[in-house]
Amino acid sequence: MKTILPTNDNTCGWHEIIAKRLVNKSLQGQIKADWVIVGAGYTGLSTARSLALLHPNKHIVLIDAQRAGEGASARNSGYLVDSTLNDGHLSDTGLSAYYNKYQLNKAGLEAARTLVNEHNINCDWSEIGKIHATAMPQNEAKLQCFSEILTELKLDHNVLDNAQLKNRLGTSYYCLGVETKGAVMLQPASLAQGLINILPDNVTLFENSPMLNWQPIKVNGNKAYQINCLSGSIISPGVIFAINGFMPSNNLAKHRVFPLTLTASLTRPLTDAEFESIGQPEQWGVLSAQAMGATVRLTQDRRLMIRNTAEVWRPMSMSTTELEQRKLIHIEGLLKRFPHLPASAIEYTWSGITCISQNNANIFSRIDENVFAAGCYNGGGIGLGILYGQEMATYASGGTSTLINMIQDRPKPKKLPPQPFLNWGIAIKLAKDRYFAAKER
Ligand SMILES: Cc1cc2nc3c(=O)[nH]c(=O)nc-3n(C[C@H](O)[C@H](O)[C@H](O)COP(=O)(O)OP(=O)(O)OC[C@H]3O[C@@H](n4cnc5c(N)ncnc54)[C@H](O)[C@@H]3O)c2cc1C
Numbered sequence: 001m002k003t004i005l006p007t008n009d010n011t012c013g014w015h016e017i018i019a020k021r022l023v024n025k026s027l028q029g030q031i032k033a034d035w036v037i038v039g040a041g042y043t044g045l046s047t048a049r050s051l052a053l054l055h056p057n058k059h060i061v062l063i064d065a066q067r068a069g070e071g072a073s074a075r076n077s078g079y080l081v082d083s084t085l086n087d088g089h090l091s092d093t094g095l096s097a098y099y100n101k102y103q104l105n106k107a108g109l110e111a112a113r114t115l116v117n118e119h120n121i122n123c124d125w126s127e128i129g130k131i132h133a134t135a136m137p138q139n140e141a142k143l144q145c146f147s148e149i150l151t152e153l154k155l156d157h158n159v160l161d162n163a164q165l166k167n168r169l170g171t172s173y174y175c176l177g178v179e180t181k182g183a184v185m186l187q188p189a190s191l192a193q194g195l196i197n198i199l200p201d202n203v204t205l206f207e208n209s210p211m212l213n214w215q216p217i218k219v220n221g222n223k224a225y226q227i228n229c230l231s232g233s234i235i236s237p238g239v240i241f242a243i244n245g246f247m248p249s250n251n252l253a254k255h256r257v258f259p260l261t262l263t264a265s266l267t268r269p270l271t272d273a274e275f276e277s278i279g280q281p282e283q284w285g286v287l288s289a290q291a292m293g294a295t296v297r298l299t300q301d302r303r304l305m306i307r308n309t310a311e312v313w314r315p316m317s318m319s320t321t322e323l324e325q326r327k328l329i330h331i332e333g334l335l336k337r338f339p340h341l342p343a344s345a346i347e348y349t350w351s352g353i354t355c356i357s358q359n360n361a362n363i364f365s366r367i368d369e370n371v372f373a374a375g376c377y378n379g380g381g382i383g384l385g386i387l388y389g390q391e392m393a394t395y396a397s398g399g400t401s402t403l404i405n406m407i408q409d410r411p412k413p414k415k416l417p418p419q420p421f422l423n424w425g426i427a428i429k430l431a432k433d434r435y436f437a438a439k440e441r
Contacts, residue, residue, distance in 0.1 A: 004249040013266030013348030014189035027206040027232035034058035036236040040068035044242030045195040046389025052200040065210035069192030075352030082106045082182035108383025121194030124187040133177035134289035156181040170278025171337040244375040245353035256413035257376045264307035265330035267345040292433035293440035318351040357413035
């Protein structure tokens with residue numbers, strides 16, 4: 001497979017509405033390091049920080065193909081979750097597997113909370129929970145089952161009917177919802193920037209420095225690795241890959257995970273009149289109970305965000321024309337919920353690449369003697385990216401922990417069919433989901 005490299009674009013609303021930081025220089029010439037981390041999203045930033053703190057006398061080099069933190073880590077919807085929707089009918093083993101997953105997500109949430117609190121990272125951190133809702137009566141049973149599971153696991157939640165949802169959200173679109181209390185809503189680009197700002201001094205970050213390939217070499221008779229970038233290279237005895245959706249195009253976890261391109265839009269802040277017309281609700285976040293249904297948020301600064309497309313798309317990022325086409329789908333989704341909102345309210349539309357495995361499994365593995373990879377959090381990844389980064393630093397240093405054991409006990413990504421059957425299969429599945437989610441997009 002041809003290497004596909006991420007590139008900068010200035011489309012992502014979360015990033016465009018915050019103050020810009022000074023971008024670090026790109027890698028030039030050949031350098032040496034004690035560790036190289038490839039990919040500076042949540043996972044790579046968290047790995048770099050933890051590794052640097054574990055080894056204060058070692059030099060850690062972190063590289064990113066584009067500006068750091070501006071991949072999926074700035075482009076996501078900002079739901080830092082503990083529980084995930086589960087449609088019930090679970091056996092006891094199923095229930096305990098679900099609880100293990102919940103515990104890992106919760107540990108990810110706590111890892112993020114600790115960093116945000118300790119370093120005063122300003123990322124609109126809001127402990128308001130999230131709402132799983134549906135506009136389709138046939139999904140109500142799914143939500144009721146989810147509520148039963150949450151009850152069984154003693155996880156705080158409320159079931160909301162149409163009137164309660166209208167009051168909470170300012171739209172009468174949804175018929176039933178389950179509000180779970182544990183989740184946090186945040187500004188994803190601000191969190192990524194915060195993680196860049198707290199990199200320790202023994203980390204050197206090179207931005208706009210795409211890795212083209214890597215190879216094992218010998219240095220003074222010892223095994224090392226050479227990471228070849230566009231205009232330089234790094235020689236190091238250890239490498240950690242944190243490139244998420246770009247793993248397969250870099251020959252990592254190639255038949256285990258695949259990239260999916262999502263698009264989202266963010267409106268300008270609602271005017272006072274618009275805000276009053278929806279009843280001036282507190283900020284909220286809704287996830288659809290239907291696969292491929294829309295994720296919709298009202299932010300702290302009264303913007304609406306919607307994400308309702310997912311595609312297998314190469315070269316993965318989208319042109320202006322392609323984004324304009326997706327924006328029409330976002331407008332349609334917003335107008336279903338807020339018919340009085342003008343289409344022109346949308347200020348930003350962007351695409352982002354997430355990483356998926358067939359069985360919702362993650363990557364946390366050793367690839368070669370001293371080469372490791374972490375990533376593939378499926379729909380999630382804010383908390384898990386930070387957590388897996390921290391635990392990867394320990395694991396790559398030869399250590400262990402209860403959390404590492406929990407991560408390793410999780411199922412591994414199942415083998416995927418070869419191309420082109422894989423892309424055909426995903427396209428058919430997405431088309432089917434889109435058909436059934438038509439009302440809920
Ligand atoms: C639209 C969208 C909505 C989402 N919503 C949510 C949500 O609400 N909640 C949630 O928890 N998760 C969400 N996710 C998923 C979440 O964003 C990811 O799981 C998370 O950002 C993964 O972090 P990461 O650091 O592993 O990967 P990324 O943020 O993708 O970082 C990988 C980095 O690797 C770099 N890279 C790739 N190839 C190379 C190379 N060859 N050389 C150098 N650098 C390279 C990239 O430039 C990128 O910066 C969403 C994702 C998308 C796209």
